[in-house]
Amino acid sequence: MLNRAEQKLATRRKLIDAALRLGAERGFGAVSLREVAKEAEITPTAFYRHFHDMEELSLALVDELGLSLRQLLRDARKNFDGSGSAVRVSVESFVRYVSENPNLFRLLQGERQGASSAFRKALFAEIGRFVEEMTDDLDRISIALKQPLRNPSLAAETIVAVAFTMGGEAIEMPRHRRPELVERIIQAVKIILRGSLLPVSNRKRKTP
Amino acid sequence: MLNRAEQKLATRRKLIDAALRLGAERGFGAVSLREVAKEAEITPTAFYRHFHDMEELSLALVDELGLSLRQLLRDARKNFDGSGSAVRVSVESFVRYVSENPNLFRLLQGERQGASSAFRKALFAEIGRFVEEMTDDLDRISIALKQPLRNPSLAAETIVAVAFTMGGEAIEMPRHRRPELVERIIQAVKIILRGSLLPVSNRKRKTP
DNA sequence: TTCTACAGTATACATGTGTGCACTGAAAAA
DNA sequence: TTTTTCAGTGCACACATGTATACTGTAGAA
Numbered sequence: 001m002l003n004r005a006e007q008k009l010a011t012r013r014k015l016i017d018a019a020l021r022l023g024a025e026r027g028f029g030a031v032s033l034r035e036v037a038k039e040a041e042i043t044p045t046a047f048y049r050h051f052h053d054m055e056e057l058s059l060a061l062v063d064e065l066g067l068s069l070r071q072l073l074r075d076a077r078k079n080f081d082g083s084g085s086a087v088r089v090s091v092e093s094f095v096r097y098v099s100e101n102p103n104l105f106r107l108l109q110g111e112r113q114g115a116s117s118a119f120r121k122a123l124f125a126e127i128g129r130f131v132e133e134m135t136d137d138l139d140r141i142s143i144a145l146k147q148p149l150r151n152p153s154l155a156a157e158t159i160v161a162v163a164f165t166m167g168g169e170a171i172e173m174p175r176h177r178r179p180e181l182v183e184r185i186i187q188a189v190k191i192i193l194r195g196s197l198l199p200v201s202n203r204k205r206k207t208p
Numbered sequence: 209m210l211n212r213a214e215q216k217l218a219t220r221r222k223l224i225d226a227a228l229r230l231g232a233e234r235g236f237g238a239v240s241l242r243e244v245a246k247e248a249e250i251t252p253t254a255f256y257r258h259f260h261d262m263e264e265l266s267l268a269l270v271d272e273l274g275l276s277l278r279q280l281l282r283d284a285r286k287n288f289d290g291s292g293s294a295v296r297v298s299v300e301s302f303v304r305y306v307s308e309n310p311n312l313f314r315l316l317q318g319e320r321q322g323a324s325s326a327f328r329k330a331l332f333a334e335i336g337r338f339v340e341e342m343t344d345d346l347d348r349i350s351i352a353l354k355q356p357l358r359n360p361s362l363a364a365e366t367i368v369a370v371a372f373t374m375g376g377e378a379i380e381m382p383r384h385r386r387p388e389l390v391e392r393i394i395q396a397v398k399i400i401l402r403g404s405l406l407p408v409s410n411r412k413r414k415t416p
Numbered sequence: 417t418t419c420t421a422c423a424g425t426a427t428a429c430a431t432g433t434g435t436g437c438a439c440t441g442a443a444a445a446a
Numbered sequence: 447t448t449t450t451t452c453a454g455t456g457c458a459c460a461c462a463t464g465t466a467t468a469c470t471g472t473a474g475a476a
Contacts, residue, residue: 027322030237110321195403
């Protein structure tokens with residue numbers, strides 16, 4: 001069986017999952033402590049054994065989100081075996097991630113505006129980390145392909161903005177139409193990468 | 209003085225403004241009917257003379273948003289006198305819009321996820337209209353400049369996604385740092401436009 | 417085996433919530 | 447002038463909310 005610490009952790013998980021489920025539908029600010037407790041099958045007062053208020057729970061959700069985003073990056077890199085299109089593989093990983101973690105993703109996109117200040121700060125920190133990692137990837141790729149980019153960090157930020165925005169649509173879309181969405185995101189990302197390329201100097205072109 | 213119909217309209221405005229103010233901070237789902245009524249300085253029961261519930265109020269907010277977005281487009285076009293950079297003028301108009309209508313903009317960006325289904329539907333319809341108008345503008349400009357674009361509607365969608373995402377940061381940013389943000393958005397938009405340009409065929413380049 | 421720490425329960429209370437009902441007073445219609 | 451209309455009020459209700467206080471049962475330390 002589970003020992004005491006494990007049991008406590010399990011209940012904590014239940015609370016986090018409950019908050020995620022309820023918050024994704026209505027927006028996190030509209031979820032009450034009592035609702036979360038009920039959804040997690042504990043009494044309202046037992047809630048305080050885990051979090052001192054809803055605000056603290058929300059910060060735990062952001063941690064959860066950060067973790068999952070790093071997992072996403074790892075998956076995307078793993079799935080890219082060197083052959084094929086890195087963009088396609090990444091976008092596919094991303095849309096799969098959104099499909100499999102709709103509640104976390106809703107948190108990410110929905111609470112940028114609207115939540116408490118501490119919450120927003122934590123959220124933007126996670127998004128910032130994600131953009132940084134993507135910047136590193138872009139740097140590496142552009143060096144490997146000898147296709148230098150003007151402003152890799154702006155390119156990364158732009159790609160993330162577009163992917164996150166368009167990715168949000170995936171959640172409410174019937175599954176069979178998601179491949180179309182994947183194609184559109186891929187096209188958008190390619191537009192951004194193409195627009196970020198430094199022009200190849202004419203000299204090189206003219207003397208093959 | 210105000211006649212009866214005007215008075216009623218004035219109170220309706222107060223309700224809408226109140227809802228916008230409160231909803232922008234906490235997320236719309238977290239705002240109660242009673243709060244809105246109090247903020248608008250009427251009794252809770254008088255609320256029902258204007259809207260049959262909070263959901264209906266929220267749809268009025270979306271109308272408000274649509275109106276303001278069309279106003280934004282008109283302003284941006286008006287401010288562009290033909291000289292200078294159309295991108296710069298548009299982005300400046302946009303960031304000014306966000307600065308002057310922070311609550312409407314929060315509604316736009318914050319409630320895509322999380323609100324009721326009818327609300328989201330209305331919201332996306334407005335965003336869709338905005339993207340369409342921008343597509344038309346891009347078409348016109350690219351024809352005027354004889355620089356055809358691959359996929360104007362995808363370009364427009366991408367530009368809107370990026371501008372709306374980055375524009376959201378303007379609200380919480382101290383005023384004096386907004387010019388930097390404007391520059392970053394301008395760069396991002398230019399990246400997208402550049403990436404959307406059809407390659408100039410080599411033939412034309414080689415025979416001037 | 418006894419004792420203690422502590423996750424979870426039960427009960428209670430003040431306050432907030434949506435909404436029904438009967439009302440008022442003044443603008444507008446008759 | 448009299449009557450009607452109707453935005454806004456006051457009160458009342460059943461129910462939800464956050465949280466304080468006292469409790470219980472059991473895992474794990476002594």
